[in-house]
Every structure is written in structure tokens, then in C-alpha cells.
Amino acid sequence: MVSIVICHRDKKLLTQFKKNVKETIGSPFEFVIIDNKANDYNIFQAYNLGIEQSQFDIICFSHEDIIFHTQDWGKKVKKHFEDENTGMIGVVGGNAFPNCPSPWWNSNYLNDHLIHNIQHWKDGFTPQQSVNSQPYNNIKNCTLEYHNPTGENRIKAVAIDGFLMCAHKRALKKCKFDEKTFNGFHCYDTDICLQVGQTHNIYVVYDILIEHLSMGSVAREWAKAAEALADKWKDQLPFFAKEVDAQKIPRYQAKCLLTYCYWIKGMDMPDHEIKEIIRKYLNLNHRFVSQESLLLWLWSKLGYKLARIPYRLSKNLIN
Structure with missing residues (x-):
């Protein structure tokens, strides 16, 4: 059983999301909707509320602007967590993180960008695409992104992208979204991954395909959060989920x-x-x-x- 936590801002997107989940998840679930249309919470507060309100052991923190393309994806999520050493899974991420302000998609010199999703891009934006990037279904500014350096069904990661992060409550017992260090909508995903990674494994999985209808932004607010993240973890960084x-x-x-x-x-x-x-x-x-x-x-x-x-x-x- 899966609790799906949403920090809700857009009624149209939420309606579409809920319909898609009901048609594709293939297993018992609940929606935990944190209504943030009035901007009452930052993402850290909203997700902590979601943890408190969730009933089930598996929690999927999800943006509302995604579409699941894989049938019975809930069963696949549950299967991944049968391994008790698994703390979190996602569909996009990286397996290296440096000791400076940086996103999960930082330099691919040592960081394998672990990617399997359908991505929509902003008009005029030219992405650094993955190895097997290709146009998707003749949709403007939309590509199918895929990079799997090992060919395995899942690959160990340091951090995963926040548009979908599934976690088991066993990995969240001593972790929470850090409301003290951060107060906005950036770096929540990397920080919780670095916390969970102290006790459990994190994976990018390749058996669940998701369409992400928007892309994130790298602006001043993100930079401020990225520096706070680097400062918080400075005594432990860098992290690698592979031999380097x-x-x-x-x-x-x-x-x-x-x-x-x-x-x-x-x-x-x-x-x-x-x-x-x-x-x-x-x-x-x-x-x-x-x-x-x-x-x-x-x-x-x-x-x-x-x-x-x-x-x-x-x-x-x-x-």
C-alpha cells in the first residue's frame, strides 16, 4: 500500500494527476493532499505534514505535474522495497555529489546521470541531453531521456530528482525534511537523500516510466539553498554511490x-x-x-x- 503525498498548488494538474494514478497504480493507495494554494507552507513543511498524515509504510512524494506511463507501477515500487536495505527510489538522479553548491545533475566527469523519463523543456531551452535522448511522440520541446551505464534494473544513487521520490518509513524514522536549514522549494530532494543515504540505499529504477510536464529552474533562490546544503553537509561531502x-x-x-x-x-x-x-x-x-x-x-x-x-x-x- 502506498501513500502519495502532494504539495498541491494547481487544481487542473491535480485532477489530471489523480485520474492518472487511479488508472495506472494497480495497488491499494491513498492520496495525502497538502493544500498549498495559498502558499501557507514551504516544501519542507508540506512534506513533513504529509509524513504525519500518511497511513502506509511506503510514501511517494510527488509533484502534481507528472504522468505515469507504466501500468501497475505501485506493485513495482513495493517490489523494490522488499529489500530492507532500500530506503528511497526515484526515476532520475546521480551517483556523485561534491563538496560545493551543486545540483544532482552536476558534472558528468564522475557523476553518471541516471535517467529514465519523458521530459518537457521550456521554450528556447537546449538541454544537455542524455546519451539516448530522442524526440517523443512529435511533442514540441519534449524528449525521451535514457541513460543507464550498467544496464541493470536499478542503480545506486546519491540523490534523486524530487518530481518523484518514493521512501519507506523505516528509512524516515530518524529523518525529516529540514525546516530549520531551508525555507523554500529547493534542495529538499537532495537533502533528504543525503539523510536517508546515511543508513539505507537509494536507487534510480528503470522499470517505471514517468512523463514530467515541466522543468526546474536554477535561480537566486536555488543558489541560496544550494549553498545552505553545501554548508550543512561540508564535513561529510563528497559522496559517491560507486567506486571512483x-x-x-x-x-x-x-x-x-x-x-x-x-x-x-x-x-x-x-x-x-x-x-x-x-x-x-x-x-x-x-x-x-x-x-x-x-x-x-x-x-x-x-x-x-x-x-x-x-x-x-x-x-x-x-x-
Whole structure:
């Protein structure tokens, strides 16, 4: 039996979602609808209320803008949790997370983007698509995304995307959505995954196909939450759900931090603030390990524009 928790904002989407679930789940379930049309809760508060109100051992935290394409998906979810070491499952995620502000889809240098979904994109947005991305059903700005590096039915992950996260209550006994550190609608998924991952395994599964009708946004509010997440977990990051070459970790983390700095630069964050962020998160013991770490170090000292000059002169010397 499955409790489906929704932080509800849109009546039309919820009606569509409930109809789709009833037609596809194939097992007993309940809806736990947290009415947030008046914006009374942040996502952390809403989901904690959902946990309190849920009756069943398996809880699916779901956005209301998804469509299940797999029949009897409730039975498949239940089957995954027969393994008592399994704490959470989702359909999209990553198996690496760095010690700096970052999303689950961070640099694929060490992070396998574990993906199996139908994704709708914003007009004018060009996604970094998965290996087997292909247009879906002639729908504009919609693709079938699939990346499975092992070919297995499920792959261990560090973090999963919040549009669908299924958890077993045994994994939530000592975990809750962190209302103290966060107060908005970002990083709730990664933070709860990092909590659950301390005691249970997290997986991206490939036997449930979902259509996601929107894409997330990376803006100032997300950046603020991402930094709070990195600060909260700084003594334990990075995390990997697979074996990695330890010598590659410094470059991986520099790549993630550089990407983050480009993003916040695109959000018109002042350069002096970005310099402070680099100083905070860059491991200076590895500043010359890679082109990315060199550019970050120069950026932290000179600012972005001036850093580009010596960086261009030296980039051929460092691989």
C-alpha cells in the first residue's frame, strides 16, 4: 500500500494527476493532499505534514505535474522495497555529489546521470541531453531521456530528482525534511537523500516510466539553498554511490564549483561575491590540479575578467 503525498498548488494538474494514478497504480493507495494554494507552507513543511498524515509504510512524494506511463507501477515500487536495505527510489538522479553548491545533475566527469523519463523543456531551452535522448511522440520541446551505464534494473544513487521520490518509513524514522536549514522549494530532494543515504540505499529504477510536464529552474533562490546544503553537509561531502578514482575527485569538485560560479554569474551576482564563494569552497591544496581549479583560483584573486588573461596563457600547460 502506498501513500502519495502532494504539495498541491494547481487544481487542473491535480485532477489530471489523480485520474492518472487511479488508472495506472494497480495497488491499494491513498492520496495525502497538502493544500498549498495559498502558499501557507514551504516544501519542507508540506512534506513533513504529509509524513504525519500518511497511513502506509511506503510514501511517494510527488509533484502534481507528472504522468505515469507504466501500468501497475505501485506493485513495482513495493517490489523494490522488499529489500530492507532500500530506503528511497526515484526515476532520475546521480551517483556523485561534491563538496560545493551543486545540483544532482552536476558534472558528468564522475557523476553518471541516471535517467529514465519523458521530459518537457521550456521554450528556447537546449538541454544537455542524455546519451539516448530522442524526440517523443512529435511533442514540441519534449524528449525521451535514457541513460543507464550498467544496464541493470536499478542503480545506486546519491540523490534523486524530487518530481518523484518514493521512501519507506523505516528509512524516515530518524529523518525529516529540514525546516530549520531551508525555507523554500529547493534542495529538499537532495537533502533528504543525503539523510536517508546515511543508513539505507537509494536507487534510480528503470522499470517505471514517468512523463514530467515541466522543468526546474536554477535561480537566486536555488543558489541560496544550494549553498545552505553545501554548508550543512561540508564535513561529510563528497559522496559517491560507486567506486571512483580518488585522484580524479579534486578535478570533479573543481568542475562542479566552476559550473556553479558560471551559473551565479549568469544570475548577475556581483563578482566580489563570487570571489568569496570560490575562496569558501575551493580546496587550495588542489588549485593547480586542473584547468578548472586554476581558473577558479585566478578568479578568486583577480576577478573574472582579469583572470581570463593569465588563464589563456597558461591553459596549455595544465591538462
